Amino acid sequence: MNSFEELMRSPLQRRAFLTRMTAAGLGSAAVALLSGCGSRSGTLYPSPFTDPTNFPGIPGRNADETVLNYALTLEILEADLYRQALNLASGRSVGTALDPTLPAGPTGTGSYRLAVSPGGIAADRVAPAFAYLVQYAYVEAAHRDFLQTALASLGAPVARPNAQGYRADFGTTLESILTVIYAIEETGVRAYLGAAGFMNDPQLLTTAVAIHSTEARHSGAVAYVLGLPVGPRYLGGDRNALNQAQSPNPSPYGENTFQYYLEPRTVLQAVRPFIVGA
Amino acid sequence: MPQMTGAATGRVTPPLRFSDIPGQGDIKVLNYALALEALEADLYAQALLRLTGGGTNQLGRTIPGLGLNDSAPDVRYVREFGQVEAQHRDFLNGALGGQSILLSALRTARFDFGIETQSRQQVVDLLYTVENLGTQAYLGAIKFFATKTYLLPAGAIQATEARHTAVIAAISNALFGPTKLTAPLAGQTANINGQVNTAGIDSTAEPDAVLATASPFIVL
Numbered sequence: 430m431n432s433f434e435e436l437m438r439s440p441l442q443r444r445a446f447l448t449r450m451t452a453a454g455l456g457s458a459a460v461a462l463l464s465g466c467g468s469r470s471g472t473l474y475p476s477p478f479t480d481p482t483n484f485p486g487i488p489g490r491n492a493d494e495t496v497l498n499y500a501l502t503l504e505i506l507e508a509d510l511y512r513q514a515l516n517l518a519s520g521r522s523v524g525t526a527l528d529p530t531l532p533a534g535p536t537g538t539g540s541y542r543l544a545v546s547p548g549g550i551a552a553d554r555v556a557p558a559f560a561y562l563v564q565y566a567y568v569e570a571a572h573r574d575f576l577q578t579a580l581a582s583l584g585a586p587v588a589r590p591n592a593q594g595y596r597a598d599f600g601t602t603l604e605s606i607l608t609v610i611y612a613i614e615e616t617g618v619r620a621y622l623g624a625a626g627f628m629n630d631p632q633l634l635t636t637a638v639a640i641h642s643t644e645a646r647h648s649g650a651v652a653y654v655l656g657l658p659v660g661p662r663y664l665g666g667d668r669n670a671l672n673q674a675q676s677p678n679p680s681p682y683g684e685n686t687f688q689y690y691l692e693p694r695t696v697l698q699a700v701r702p703f704i705v706g707a
Numbered sequence: 708m709p710q711m712t713g714a715a716t717g718r719v720t721p722p723l724r725f726s727d728i729p730g731q732g733d734i735k736v737l738n739y740a741l742a743l744e745a746l747e748a749d750l751y752a753q754a755l756l757r758l759t760g761g762g763t764n765q766l767g768r769t770i771p772g773l774g775l776n777d778s779a780p781d782v783r784y785v786r787e788f789g790q791v792e793a794q795h796r797d798f799l800n801g802a803l804g805g806q807s808i809l810l811s812a813l814r815t816a817r818f819d820f821g822i823e824t825q826s827r828q829q830v831v832d833l834l835y836t837v838e839n840l841g842t843q844a845y846l847g848a849i850k851f852f853a854t855k856t857y858l859l860p861a862g863a864i865q866a867t868e869a870r871h872t873a874v875i876a877a878i879s880n881a882l883f884g885p886t887k888l889t890a891p892l893a894g895q896t897a898n899i900n901g902q903v904n905t906a907g908i909d910s911t912a913e914p915d916a917v918l919a920t921a922s923p924f925i926v927l
Contacts, residue, residue: 531894535876535885557877557885567893568907575906622862631850636899638862639846639908642869646890646909649870650877659784659874661867670863671798685787686794688866690859 483627483693488586493633496624498588499693500637501576503620505588506703507613508573509595511566514606517599518562520544531567538563548604550654558603558654562610565647572640579633593705604655611651615664616699618644622670622690645688661688666695718819722922725851725914729811730803732853738808739848739914740861741799743841745809746921748796749818750837751789754830757822758782765817766926773827780878781831788838788871795864802857817926828883835879835887838872840920843912850900851914869909 487502489495516523519541532539536556541563547555580587597613599606621641628634652659663669663677667689670678677684691699701707728739753770756762759782761772775782800807809816822830845865852858876887891897893907900911 532892535880535888537892553881557880561889564892565890568890571893571906572908575904575908618866622859622866625862626855626858632900632902635846635849635911636904636908638849638865639897639899639904639911640906641862642842642846642865642909643890643907645866645869646873649873650889653874653877660870661863670859673859682794682798683790686791686798686867687860687863688870690863 485694485697487693487697488588490585491629492627493630494580494583494585496628496637497576497580497633498586499624499697500621500640501573501580501588503617503696503700504569504573504576505590506595506700507617508566508569509590510597510613510703511562511569511610513595513597514599514610515541515562515566517601518543518545518559518603518606527566527570532560532563536560539567543603545606546602548600548602549656550604550607551656554654554656555603558607558651561647561650561654562603562607565610565614565651568643568647572643579636591704591707595703596705597703607651607655611648611655611657613703614644614648614651615660615662616691616696618648619667619689619691620693620696622688623668623692623696658685661685663689666691666699668692719922719925719927722919723812723925724918727812727918728914729808730806732851733857734803734806736848736851736861737799737803737857738806739851739918740845740864741796741803741808742813743844743917743921744792744796744799744864745813745816746818746924747837747841748789748792750820750822750834750924751785751792753818753820753822754834755782755785755789757825757830758785758827764819764822766819768819768823770823775827781827781882784871784874784878785834788834788875791867791871795867798860813925813927815927818924819926820924828879831875831879831882835872835875838868838875840912840917841868842872843910844914844917846909847900847911847913847917 484495484499487495487499489498512527513523516525528540530539538560543559550558577587597609599609618641621637621644625634625638625641628637649659663684666675668675668691669689670687672679678687725739728735730738749765753764756770757773758775759772761770763769777783800809820833842865845861873889876889879887891907891909894905895907897904897908897910
């Protein structure tokens, strides 16, 4: 396979190529050249799903199903850890199910009330911090339920929760609880961004990216109440979206200019400590 | 460039449509994104002048400053996000090179938000509205990409807009009362290219609708 064929087969190779071309001032020509390649009637994109080892252990009959199951695997984990976090922050037993009453409005916390010390969270950010914990717990559960339903409606295999459950060391303050949540949200947004390129169906892709930006909102808001950089922020193992290197955004772009991403197999490895028995 | 004599003079009418955006396929989508990023970057520049010491916008109009400093959260983040939006604009403009909309349809474009008379709260409201619209605009444009070449950087910009939206909501709620959601709530109705979704996710916005909202701010 020559380098041009390699380029056509791999979206990441294409990106690296384009980054070099852009750096050389040839980006537009490269885009024009590539835009005519690989299109097929009936689908928007050429199939990029050439490496199933990117998603070890994730079920699916095709790329879209595999990415959705990858997302579901992460949302199951995320929703369960949010539920545990919310129970801890509100003084309920950690195993309690999410209360059926949905929180309403920007300050809504449903039936939940803060029952732990805020820790180091600034006094004027404690109420919104707790409201975000409540609101986002329901959102992550809704993401999980949506993905399960969507996969079932496709007749696809559906990823199952880990039988032994999930765990995290949340500590005892709202600050420590949200610090764990922050890490999970930051992983979630990177996971979606690193997997979206494998998808083919434009509607499923758009929906996945819409979940992705919701996780980004959560990350930004939680970072804000914790007094952390609101991002995008370069964290260990990240890849930047411009040249895919494990480095902050290349010059002249600031660290906080483009969201970073993680490759699926990296994410699946990173979340293992949260999976009991894994 | 026409002489500007009043707020409404020279504004784009009828509104731009997606069909007016130059290029085909990916080039068209990138030019659409660039038009929005150019607007956003200039909005942030004018918002910072308005909130702080004042100055003059690209139309030559004087913007009186409200005299806030960087200890105010809106000022701090308007400064930070404004630099980011300018870099988004520059990235897209550089990627498009000679095919950039800033060399063709928007060659003479300036932006008039009427910011010189807006209150602090109105400025923050406008930033929230525009960032939210930007987040939705990128989502609505995905289906128009002809290839995946720019999906990754476009997604990386879109997540950044989403972060900005959430943080501006948090700041606005703290300064002016809690009226803005940082993110969609579970059960809230989202629109994904016309398909209803209640999983608590962002909606798409169609290019023609986005351009209809943006056009009154564009002066040619």
